[in-house]
Amino acid sequence: MDIKDTAHPLDGAALSAFLDSLPSRPRLLGLGEATHRVKELRALRNELFPHLVEHEGYRAIALEIDCLKARIVDDYVTTGKGSLDEVMEHGFSHGFGAMSGNRDLVQWMRAYNEEHDAKLRFFGFDGPLEYWARSPREALTGLYDLLHEPLPCTRETLDSLLGADERWEDEESAMNPARSIGRSPEAVELRIIADDLAACLDMQAPQLSAEEREQAELYARTATGLLRYHYWLADDSPARWGRLSALRDAMMAANLVAIAERHGPALLFSHNLHLQRNEAHMRFGDEVLRWSSAGAIAGTRLGDGYAFLASALGTVSGDAPAPGTVEGLMAALPWDRCLLDGAELAAAVSGLSPRVSSDFAYFPLDPAHIAVTDGVYFVREATDET
Structure with missing residues:
Protein backbone atom coordinates (compact mmCIF):
# COMPACT_ATOMS: atom_id res chain seq x y z
CA MET A 1 0.00 0.00 0.00
CA ASP A 2 1.25 3.46 -0.92
CA ILE A 3 1.43 5.83 2.07
CA LYS A 4 -0.48 8.42 0.01
CA ASP A 5 -3.51 6.12 0.08
CA THR A 6 -3.67 6.31 3.89
CA ALA A 7 -3.28 10.08 4.28
CA HIS A 8 -5.74 12.97 4.33
CA PRO A 9 -5.14 16.68 4.98
CA LEU A 10 -5.88 17.32 8.65
CA ASP A 11 -8.70 19.64 9.65
CA GLY A 12 -11.84 19.39 11.75
CA ALA A 13 -13.77 17.52 9.07
CA ALA A 14 -10.98 14.95 8.74
CA LEU A 15 -10.97 14.45 12.50
CA SER A 16 -14.73 13.88 12.51
CA ALA A 17 -14.34 11.37 9.68
CA PHE A 18 -11.68 9.59 11.73
CA LEU A 19 -14.05 9.39 14.71
CA ASP A 20 -16.74 7.99 12.42
CA SER A 21 -14.34 5.22 11.37
CA LEU A 22 -13.84 3.93 14.92
CA PRO A 23 -15.87 0.99 16.32
CA SER A 24 -17.56 3.39 18.76
CA ARG A 25 -17.18 7.01 19.80
CA PRO A 26 -14.38 7.25 22.39
CA ARG A 27 -14.86 8.82 25.80
CA LEU A 28 -11.23 9.95 25.62
CA LEU A 29 -9.39 11.03 22.48
CA GLY A 30 -5.65 11.31 23.00
CA LEU A 31 -3.70 13.77 20.87
CA GLY A 32 -0.06 12.91 21.40
CA GLU A 33 3.11 14.95 21.30
CA ALA A 34 6.34 13.44 20.01
CA THR A 35 8.06 16.03 22.17
CA HIS A 36 6.87 18.88 24.38
CA ARG A 37 7.27 22.55 23.46
CA VAL A 38 6.41 22.28 19.75
CA LYS A 39 4.23 25.32 19.15
CA GLU A 40 2.67 23.91 15.95
CA LEU A 41 1.21 20.97 17.89
CA ARG A 42 -0.43 23.28 20.43
CA ALA A 43 -1.74 25.52 17.64
CA LEU A 44 -3.27 22.49 15.92
CA ARG A 45 -4.78 21.31 19.22
CA ASN A 46 -6.31 24.76 19.68
CA GLU A 47 -7.86 24.50 16.22
CA LEU A 48 -9.21 20.97 16.63
CA PHE A 49 -10.66 21.30 20.14
CA PRO A 50 -13.22 23.99 19.17
CA HIS A 51 -14.30 21.76 16.27
CA LEU A 52 -14.81 18.87 18.68
CA VAL A 53 -16.81 21.15 20.97
CA GLU A 54 -19.05 22.49 18.21
CA HIS A 55 -19.52 19.31 16.17
CA GLU A 56 -18.77 16.29 18.37
CA GLY A 57 -20.16 17.26 21.78
CA TYR A 58 -16.82 17.54 23.62
CA ARG A 59 -17.00 19.52 26.84
CA ALA A 60 -13.57 18.93 28.43
CA ILE A 61 -9.86 18.95 27.74
CA ALA A 62 -7.11 17.45 29.90
CA LEU A 63 -3.41 18.32 29.73
CA GLU A 64 -0.29 16.68 31.12
CA ILE A 65 -0.07 19.01 34.12
CA ASP A 66 -0.51 18.78 37.89
CA CYS A 67 -4.07 17.62 38.57
CA LEU A 68 -4.37 19.83 41.66
CA LYS A 69 -2.91 22.98 40.14
CA ALA A 70 -5.18 22.61 37.12
CA ARG A 71 -8.20 23.30 39.32
CA ILE A 72 -7.07 26.96 39.30
CA VAL A 73 -7.42 26.97 35.51
CA ASP A 74 -10.78 25.21 35.66
CA ASP A 75 -12.09 27.76 38.16
CA TYR A 76 -11.02 30.55 35.83
CA VAL A 77 -12.55 29.13 32.65
CA THR A 78 -15.82 28.19 34.38
CA THR A 79 -16.32 31.19 36.72
CA GLY A 80 -13.75 33.84 35.76
CA LYS A 81 -12.06 33.59 39.17
CA GLY A 82 -8.64 35.25 39.25
CA SER A 83 -6.71 36.91 36.45
CA LEU A 84 -5.35 35.24 33.34
CA ASP A 85 -1.76 36.06 34.35
CA GLU A 86 -2.26 34.49 37.79
CA VAL A 87 -3.85 31.42 36.27
CA MET A 88 -1.02 30.85 33.80
CA GLU A 89 1.55 31.26 36.57
CA HIS A 90 -0.08 29.14 39.26
CA GLY A 91 -2.41 26.77 37.40
CA PHE A 92 0.20 25.00 35.26
CA SER A 93 3.14 22.80 36.17
CA HIS A 94 6.31 21.87 34.24
CA GLY A 95 6.65 25.46 32.94
CA PHE A 96 3.76 24.92 30.51
CA GLY A 97 1.98 28.08 31.66
CA ALA A 98 4.58 30.18 29.85
CA MET A 99 3.63 28.72 26.45
CA SER A 100 1.55 31.01 24.27
CA GLY A 101 -0.57 28.17 22.89
CA ASN A 102 -1.72 27.23 26.37
CA ARG A 103 -2.58 30.84 27.14
CA ASP A 104 -4.59 31.02 23.91
CA LEU A 105 -6.47 27.84 24.88
CA VAL A 106 -7.42 29.18 28.32
CA GLN A 107 -8.54 32.51 26.85
CA TRP A 108 -10.71 30.77 24.26
CA MET A 109 -12.32 28.49 26.85
CA ARG A 110 -13.12 31.43 29.11
CA ALA A 111 -14.65 33.39 26.22
CA TYR A 112 -16.72 30.36 25.19
CA ASN A 113 -18.01 29.81 28.71
CA GLU A 114 -19.05 33.44 29.04
CA GLU A 115 -21.45 32.93 26.13
CA HIS A 116 -22.75 29.40 26.78
CA ASP A 117 -24.67 27.72 29.60
CA ALA A 118 -23.00 24.32 29.07
CA LYS A 119 -19.55 25.00 30.46
CA LEU A 120 -16.28 23.62 29.12
CA ARG A 121 -14.05 22.03 31.75
CA PHE A 122 -10.26 22.04 32.05
CA PHE A 123 -8.30 19.27 33.80
CA GLY A 124 -4.77 18.20 34.54
CA PHE A 125 -4.12 14.47 34.72
CA ASP A 126 -0.49 14.33 35.87
CA GLY A 127 0.36 13.87 39.53
CA PRO A 128 1.79 16.73 41.62
CA LEU A 129 5.34 15.71 40.83
CA GLU A 130 8.35 16.23 38.62
CA TYR A 131 11.09 13.66 39.18
CA TRP A 132 10.68 14.46 42.85
CA ALA A 133 7.21 14.98 44.33
CA ARG A 134 5.18 17.61 46.13
CA SER A 135 4.02 17.31 49.71
CA PRO A 136 0.82 15.27 50.17
CA PRO A 238 18.02 -0.87 40.88
CA ALA A 239 14.24 -1.07 40.41
CA ARG A 240 13.73 2.47 41.73
CA TRP A 241 13.31 4.52 38.55
CA GLY A 242 11.34 1.90 36.70
CA ARG A 243 8.91 1.72 39.59
CA LEU A 244 8.64 5.52 39.87
CA SER A 245 7.93 5.84 36.14
CA ALA A 246 5.25 3.17 36.36
CA LEU A 247 3.66 4.77 39.42
CA ARG A 248 3.45 8.15 37.70
CA ASP A 249 1.64 6.71 34.68
CA ALA A 250 -0.67 4.69 36.92
CA MET A 251 -1.65 7.95 38.67
CA MET A 252 -2.23 9.55 35.26
CA ALA A 253 -4.39 6.63 34.14
CA ALA A 254 -6.58 6.80 37.25
CA ASN A 255 -7.22 10.49 36.58
CA LEU A 256 -7.98 9.78 32.92
CA VAL A 257 -10.55 7.11 33.75
CA ALA A 258 -12.23 9.48 36.24
CA ILE A 259 -12.40 12.22 33.57
CA ALA A 260 -13.88 9.75 31.07
CA GLU A 261 -16.53 8.60 33.51
CA ARG A 262 -17.70 12.09 34.50
CA HIS A 263 -16.77 14.42 31.67
CA GLY A 264 -16.31 12.44 28.47
CA PRO A 265 -16.01 12.82 25.62
CA ALA A 266 -12.81 14.72 26.41
CA LEU A 267 -9.69 15.60 24.45
CA LEU A 268 -6.30 14.71 25.94
CA PHE A 269 -3.03 16.42 25.07
CA SER A 270 0.16 14.82 26.31
CA HIS A 271 3.41 13.20 25.26
CA ASN A 272 3.07 10.13 23.02
CA LEU A 273 5.06 8.28 25.68
CA HIS A 274 2.19 8.60 28.16
CA LEU A 275 -0.77 8.20 25.80
CA GLN A 276 0.48 5.28 23.68
CA ARG A 277 -0.99 1.81 24.07
CA ASN A 278 2.31 -0.05 23.84
CA GLU A 279 4.82 -0.40 26.65
CA ALA A 280 6.74 2.80 27.30
CA HIS A 281 10.51 2.70 27.31
CA MET A 282 13.07 5.43 27.85
CA ARG A 283 16.82 5.55 28.24
CA PHE A 284 17.76 6.91 31.67
CA GLY A 285 21.51 7.08 32.16
CA ASP A 286 22.81 3.56 31.66
CA GLU A 287 19.33 2.06 32.11
CA VAL A 288 16.44 1.52 29.74
CA LEU A 289 13.25 1.96 31.76
CA ARG A 290 10.13 0.04 30.71
CA TRP A 291 6.63 0.41 32.11
CA SER A 292 2.94 0.40 31.20
CA SER A 293 1.94 3.81 29.89
CA ALA A 294 -1.11 5.71 31.11
CA GLY A 295 -2.73 5.12 27.73
CA ALA A 296 -2.17 1.38 27.97
CA ILE A 297 -3.72 1.28 31.45
CA ALA A 298 -6.64 3.57 30.61
CA GLY A 299 -7.21 1.72 27.34
CA THR A 300 -7.41 -1.57 29.22
CA ARG A 301 -10.08 -0.05 31.47
CA LEU A 302 -12.04 1.79 28.78
CA GLY A 303 -11.68 -0.48 25.74
CA ASP A 304 -13.15 1.23 22.67
CA GLY A 305 -13.78 4.22 24.92
CA TYR A 306 -10.12 5.21 24.44
CA ALA A 307 -8.60 6.34 21.14
CA PHE A 308 -5.09 7.62 20.47
CA LEU A 309 -3.55 9.69 17.69
CA ALA A 310 0.25 9.72 17.86
CA SER A 311 2.07 12.75 16.50
CA ALA A 312 4.89 12.53 13.99
CA LEU A 313 7.16 15.42 13.14
CA GLY A 314 8.99 16.35 9.97
CA THR A 315 11.80 18.87 10.35
CA VAL A 316 12.58 19.34 14.04
CA SER A 317 14.72 22.36 14.91
CA GLY A 318 16.30 22.22 11.43
CA ASP A 319 16.82 18.45 11.47
CA ALA A 320 14.99 16.89 8.49
CA PRO A 321 14.02 13.19 8.62
CA ALA A 322 15.90 10.66 6.51
CA PRO A 323 14.01 9.33 3.45
CA GLY A 324 13.94 5.74 4.75
CA THR A 325 12.03 6.59 7.92
CA VAL A 326 8.28 6.89 8.53
CA GLU A 327 8.70 10.63 9.07
CA GLY A 328 10.73 10.86 5.86
CA LEU A 329 7.92 9.25 3.86
CA MET A 330 5.37 11.59 5.42
CA ALA A 331 7.54 14.60 4.59
CA ALA A 332 7.15 13.70 0.90
CA LEU A 333 3.34 14.04 1.14
CA PRO A 334 1.82 17.22 -0.36
CA TRP A 335 0.37 18.55 2.92
CA ASP A 336 1.97 20.42 5.80
CA ARG A 337 -0.18 18.40 8.17
CA CYS A 338 -2.14 15.23 7.59
CA LEU A 339 -3.95 12.38 9.31
CA LEU A 340 -3.24 8.71 8.63
CA ASP A 341 -5.03 5.53 9.72
CA GLY A 342 -2.88 3.50 12.12
CA ALA A 343 -3.46 0.02 10.72
CA GLU A 344 -3.08 1.13 7.10
CA LEU A 345 0.06 3.12 7.88
CA ALA A 346 1.60 0.17 9.74
CA ALA A 347 1.13 -2.02 6.66
CA ALA A 348 2.62 0.64 4.38
CA VAL A 349 5.81 1.15 6.43
CA SER A 350 6.52 -2.43 7.50
CA GLY A 351 10.25 -3.06 7.68
CA LEU A 352 11.36 0.56 8.00
CA SER A 353 13.84 1.59 10.68
CA PRO A 354 12.97 4.19 13.33
CA ARG A 355 14.27 7.72 12.95
CA VAL A 356 17.28 8.48 15.16
CA SER A 357 17.44 11.77 17.04
CA SER A 358 20.07 13.24 19.36
CA ASP A 359 17.33 15.08 21.26
CA PHE A 360 16.58 12.96 24.36
CA ALA A 361 13.15 14.62 24.75
CA TYR A 362 12.03 13.77 21.20
CA PHE A 363 10.65 10.29 20.58
CA PRO A 364 10.32 9.51 16.84
CA LEU A 365 7.73 7.00 15.70
CA ASP A 366 8.70 3.36 15.99
CA PRO A 367 7.24 1.54 12.95
CA ALA A 368 6.76 -1.57 15.09
CA HIS A 369 4.25 0.24 17.33
CA ILE A 370 2.14 2.09 14.75
CA ALA A 371 -0.33 -0.81 14.48
CA VAL A 372 -1.49 -0.25 18.06
CA THR A 373 -2.31 3.40 17.44
CA ASP A 374 -5.69 4.40 16.03
CA GLY A 375 -3.98 6.92 13.82
CA VAL A 376 -1.01 9.22 13.32
CA TYR A 377 -1.07 12.93 12.63
CA PHE A 378 1.91 14.52 10.93
CA VAL A 379 3.22 18.10 11.14
CA ARG A 380 5.90 19.03 8.61
CA GLU A 381 7.67 21.79 10.59
CA ALA A 382 8.25 21.70 14.36
CA THR A 383 9.33 24.92 16.05
CA ASP A 384 10.51 24.79 19.65
CA GLU A 385 8.93 27.22 22.13
CA THR A 386 10.96 27.47 25.33
Missing part, protein backbone atom coordinates in the same frame (compact mmCIF):
# COMPACT_ATOMS: atom_id res chain seq x y z
CA ARG A 137 -0.54 17.99 52.48
CA GLU A 138 -3.00 19.57 50.03
CA ALA A 139 -4.48 16.22 49.02
CA LEU A 140 -4.66 14.72 52.52
CA THR A 141 -6.06 17.77 54.28
CA GLY A 142 -8.44 18.48 51.41
CA LEU A 143 -9.82 14.94 51.66
CA TYR A 144 -9.98 15.13 55.46
CA ASP A 145 -11.92 18.40 55.41
CA LEU A 146 -14.56 17.02 53.03
CA LEU A 147 -15.36 14.05 55.29
CA HIS A 148 -17.29 13.74 58.55
CA GLU A 149 -16.59 12.10 61.87
CA PRO A 150 -15.60 9.46 62.79
CA LEU A 151 -12.21 9.73 61.07
CA PRO A 152 -8.99 7.78 61.70
CA CYS A 153 -7.14 10.69 63.37
CA THR A 154 -7.55 14.31 64.40
CA ARG A 155 -6.69 17.19 62.11
CA GLU A 156 -3.94 18.15 64.54
CA THR A 157 -2.39 14.68 64.30
CA LEU A 158 -2.52 14.86 60.52
CA ASP A 159 -0.76 18.24 60.49
CA SER A 160 1.84 17.00 62.94
CA LEU A 161 2.65 13.92 60.86
CA LEU A 162 2.93 16.00 57.69
CA GLY A 163 5.37 18.44 59.25
CA ALA A 164 7.05 21.02 57.04
CA ASP A 165 6.44 20.74 53.31
CA GLU A 166 10.14 21.33 52.66
CA ARG A 167 10.89 17.86 54.07
CA TRP A 168 8.80 16.32 51.30
CA GLU A 169 9.77 18.61 48.44
CA ASP A 170 13.54 18.19 48.50
CA GLU A 171 14.54 18.20 44.81
CA GLU A 172 17.73 16.31 45.62
CA SER A 173 15.62 13.33 46.64
CA ALA A 174 15.14 12.61 42.93
CA MET A 175 18.73 11.43 42.58
CA ASN A 176 19.53 10.66 46.22
CA PRO A 177 17.13 8.22 47.94
CA ALA A 178 18.64 9.05 51.32
CA ARG A 179 17.17 12.58 51.03
CA SER A 180 13.61 11.24 50.78
CA ILE A 181 11.40 10.90 53.86
CA GLY A 182 9.06 8.52 52.07
CA ARG A 183 9.90 5.61 54.40
CA SER A 184 10.05 7.57 57.65
CA PRO A 185 7.72 6.47 60.48
CA GLU A 186 5.55 9.53 59.82
CA ALA A 187 5.24 8.73 56.10
CA VAL A 188 4.38 5.09 56.82
CA GLU A 189 1.65 6.17 59.25
CA LEU A 190 0.32 8.68 56.74
CA ARG A 191 -0.03 5.92 54.11
CA ILE A 192 -2.26 4.01 56.54
CA ILE A 193 -4.28 7.14 57.32
CA ALA A 194 -4.69 7.90 53.61
CA ASP A 195 -6.01 4.40 53.03
CA ASP A 196 -8.43 4.76 55.95
CA LEU A 197 -9.62 8.15 54.68
CA ALA A 198 -10.25 6.63 51.24
CA ALA A 199 -12.36 3.95 52.94
CA CYS A 200 -14.25 6.68 54.84
CA LEU A 201 -14.94 8.35 51.52
CA ASP A 202 -16.52 5.16 50.19
CA MET A 203 -18.67 4.85 53.30
CA GLN A 204 -19.72 8.51 53.31
CA ALA A 205 -20.24 8.90 49.56
CA PRO A 206 -24.07 8.96 49.82
CA GLN A 207 -23.87 12.00 52.13
CA LEU A 208 -21.72 14.03 49.73
CA SER A 209 -22.86 16.06 46.75
CA ALA A 210 -21.68 15.01 43.29
CA GLU A 211 -19.18 17.88 43.26
CA GLU A 212 -17.89 16.98 46.72
CA ARG A 213 -17.50 13.32 45.74
CA GLU A 214 -15.56 14.20 42.63
CA GLN A 215 -13.26 16.51 44.58
CA ALA A 216 -12.78 13.99 47.41
CA GLU A 217 -12.00 11.19 44.97
CA LEU A 218 -9.36 13.35 43.29
CA TYR A 219 -7.81 14.10 46.70
CA ALA A 220 -7.92 10.41 47.67
CA ARG A 221 -6.24 9.26 44.41
CA THR A 222 -3.63 11.96 44.71
CA ALA A 223 -2.86 11.42 48.40
CA THR A 224 -2.41 7.67 48.10
CA GLY A 225 -0.49 8.02 44.83
CA LEU A 226 1.86 10.68 46.21
CA LEU A 227 2.63 8.73 49.37
CA ARG A 228 3.29 5.64 47.31
CA TYR A 229 5.61 7.67 45.04
CA HIS A 230 7.45 9.13 48.04
CA TYR A 231 7.90 5.60 49.42
CA TRP A 232 9.69 4.53 46.26
CA LEU A 233 11.73 7.75 46.11
CA ALA A 234 13.37 6.44 49.28
CA ASP A 235 14.23 3.11 47.64
CA ASP A 236 17.88 2.51 46.76
CA SER A 237 17.44 -0.63 44.67
